[in-house]
Amino acid sequence: MTFPLRAGLAAALSLAAAPALAHAVLAVTQASPNQTYRGVVQIGHGCDGKATTGITVTIPDGVIAAKPMPKAGWELSTVKGAYGRAYPSYHGSVSEGVKTITWKGGSLPDDQYDEFVFQARLTDAVAPGGTVYFPVRQDCDGAVVDWREVPAAGQSARDLTSPAPGVRIVAAAAAAPAASAPASIKAGDLTIEAPWIRATPGGAKVAGGYLQVTNTGKEPDRLVSASIPLAARGEVHQMAMDKGVAKMAPVESGLVIKPGETVVLKPGGYHLMFMDLTGPVKAGSTLEGTLTFARAGTVPVRFAVGAIGASAPEAGGGHQHH
Template sequence: MTFPLRAGLAAAFSLLAAPAFAHAVLGVKQASPNQTYRGVVQIGHGCDGKPTTGVTVTIPEGVIAAKPMPKPGWQLATTKGAYGRAYPSYHGTVSEGVKTISWTGGSLPDDQYDEFVFQARLTDAVAPGGIVYFPVRQDCDGTTADWSQVPAAGQAARDLSSPAPGVRIVAAAATAAPAAPASMSPATTSIKAGDLTIEQPWIRATPGGAKVAGGYLQVTNTGKEPDRLLSASIPLAPRGEVHQMAMDKGVAKMAPVESGLVIKPGETVVLKPGGYHLMFMDLTGPVKAGDTLDGTLTFARAGTVPVRFAVGAIGASAPEAGGGHQHH
């Protein structure tokens, strides 16, 4: 079965109104081409009162490098297959990858809610103004709900009995001001993304052979609704997560912030060494001091936002003072 990657804006808005009618929806409802997408499948109730015992997500054509997040109490499985064509990636081109992700063996009662998380990269095969659909099969103790229906041209998702969850595709420029030109100091540029203001994004340089790098910034929410920072990306890392470092009985421990870092209305959240920070994983090369790296931040409400990271020295505790950077 193939799933169309493009649809009209009318279908997009009708899809976004669909969660009230569906068991399985996606928590992050918009994304941009050539960006990493964090899929959060939300299961609000079971099938006719029966508990949910399995969730399977189908990865559509044009979406590559899918990776699931393990879930305690559930068994994880993936199936791989060939893509319809080869796609460029950070490691050259890829022609095959994960096609389905399944979580099984658990039991989610009908009156409880939970989330099943994966990460994937949207390629340039998806176009702004369209929708990418991620069909979801929900197994419930002997019965199945198959959320795989895709609206036909001119059809509304609310008219379908089992609509597939979808992600509205937007141009990156639609979610934020353009990144600063090369002649402008990136640390002196405030990036607006809806109600959010992002300031001083920077990354620590890494020694050769390092596989992780820390990223830092501050975010201010001037709106009336909370938002969540879900993930980040740079060309040198296939994935970027939000982590927290804290002291536990005198021992520094670091762990991912599974559901994203909340930015409350009127609040400024600072990501800095020793606290909340971005962790760029599986680096393909060194992050060099003095460079700048174009990347993205993905928020639950503001969507995917392009940013430019300044690169500070190895072990730096704050952005470099030169070039418009400021010490905290």
């Protein structure tokens, strides 16, 4: 049976709105499209006094990548099947996945309470204002209660005998603008622009940093070193081709910025090398740091963090996989 996922359905279920004798409700009854949802099925009591021995959750169309949490004392199983259509994912598209999750073999007495947990990704198949329903089957020593009734348009869940737990879809809250590096930083005769760092995979010990420096004065200056909290030290390095082989070496005396000159530190050329990292540099974040010049002194800067392997900083930062 297919359960409708559409805007304009009844208001979301909540603990207060559920019938007094409901056996299965969801702890989280509101979520946004294109987000990971943590489903917590709450079982308040058994079936007419009988202990609960099995819980089966149906994953509706429009909800993908469902994964159950194992539960001590209960046997866990899933059934996979085709989705109603293909959905975009972080690694292409997906057209099938877990359709039901079952915990069985345990025993939850009628006078006790417990929770059964899964996670899944809500797609944009349901617009804000609609409700996604997760039917729950409760097995109790031979007795069965199916919490799968879905209210018709204009109908209240209170009017149903065995309502399916629901999650109301709401628009995502407007995200605060990602912190970004200033367009330019003045330090005496120097103008520093677009400082950024490449993100690193877990376990990496070095990260590359890049920027542009213009000297508007009449005296040369030298970029000597750099720092960020995650690195033990930051050096100026140069990468150059030698007989077809890329070689990298520190610029021992610092990188000279001549009067009237703009020097660009970029992948494949002059760059900053942050050494002995204590943790990963995460795409989309920013890092406070410093640049040290022979004449201008130590200058505070904010490094934007681009994606792993990026050739330039990304507007708004990168994205993370789940």
